[in-house]
Amino acid sequence: MIPIFKSFSPGANHEFRRRILFVFCSFFCASYLSSCTAWPGITALAKEDSKGSDPVLSLAPLVLVSEGGNDGNPGGPNDPGAPQILPCSSSVAGCAIFMQPVPNGNLGGVAGADATCQTAAQGLNAPGVATGSEYKALLMDENATRTLAVDWVLYPNTRYYSLNNFNLQLGVTSASAELPANYDNPPDPGLIAMYTGITIAPNWVVSVGGTCTSWTVGAPNPNFAMVGVSHVTAGYIDNGGFYACNQAINIYCVQR
Numbered sequence: 441m442i443p444i445f446k447s448f449s450p451g452a453n454h455e456f457r458r459r460i461l462f463v464f465c466s467f468f469c470a471s472y473l474s475s476c477t478a479w480p481g482i483t484a485l486a487k488e489d490s491k492g493s494d495p496v497l498s499l500a501p502l503v504l505v506s507e508g509g510n511d512g513n514p515g516g517p518n519d520p521g522a523p524q525i526l527p528c529s530s531s532v533a534g535c536a537i538f539m540q541p542v543p544n545g546n547l548g549g550v551a552g553a554d555a556t557c558q559t560a561a562q563g564l565n566a567p568g569v570a571t572g573s574e575y576k577a578l579l580m581d582e583n584a585t586r587t588l589a590v591d592w593v594l595y596p597n598t599r600y601y602s603l604n605n606f607n608l609q610l611g612v613t614s615a616s617a618e619l620p621a622n623y624d625n626p627p628d629p630g631l632i633a634m635y636t637g638i639t640i641a642p643n644w645v646v647s648v649g650g651t652c653t654s655w656t657v658g659a660p661n662p663n664f665a666m667v668g669v670s671h672v673t674a675g676y677i678d679n680g681g682f683y684a685c686n687q688a689i690n691i692y693c694v695q696r
Contacts, residue, residue, distance in 0.1 A: 535694065537600055547691070549656055558575050574696045582646055602625065602628065611623050
């Protein structure tokens with residue numbers, strides 16, 4: 441057995457250096473296998489030293505270069521080749537809306553209402569869910585968490601249709617992402633009240649005092665919310681007036 445520590449002079453056999461390099465690289469890879477971004481340089485040295493020598497010492501097969509990917513996500517989170525989730529506004533069909541029952545006006549704020557919509561959409565296997573679409577609540581609050589200018593859920597110049605009314609078109613949004621004052625068809629032919637917290641005359645704005653304290657209170661008088669009704673084309677957002685916040689009614693859930 442050749443001693444591992446051995447001096448050598450220029451021009452002498454490089455067996456010693458190859459062995460040292462092999463031992464070093466073996467321990468290095470064992471310690472850093474999950475992120476061997478330094479391996480290209482090490483491999484180049486090993487291959488340079490092993491030219492014309494025993495191919496067993498070549499480390500080329502050990503190179504596992506990671507560029508941000510892994511077995512579960514080979515391309516990494518920023519891989520330009522990864523499939524992209526397109527918004528429903530880019531499709532010819534447009535975006536879906538459905539109605540979701542809620543126990544009262546305490547929705548857990550806007551975030552809680554959004555979570556309710558997403559869970560319901562998954563349970564319904566609503567359009568786009570299988571390919572990554574999200575569903576959010578069509579409402580406003582007095583904390584400015586959701587307004588036309590902040591985290592708004594409708595796209596401009598986009599067709600919207602109702603899952604509760606045979607996929608009939610409701611309308612096409614304006615350039616400011618507001619649905620028309622009069623729908624082409626009602627969201628649902630039955631009389632169903634909807635929490636919205638929105639008034640649409642003349643533009644869509646939050647209804648002050650009509651959001652169940654930004655959707656965090658489920659108690660009755662003096663807590664109220666602006667509601668719409670689903671069976672008329674002109675009353676879907678605010679025609680229902682004010683309801684006490686302890687009412688078990690519905691919210692609109694909108695595809696993104």
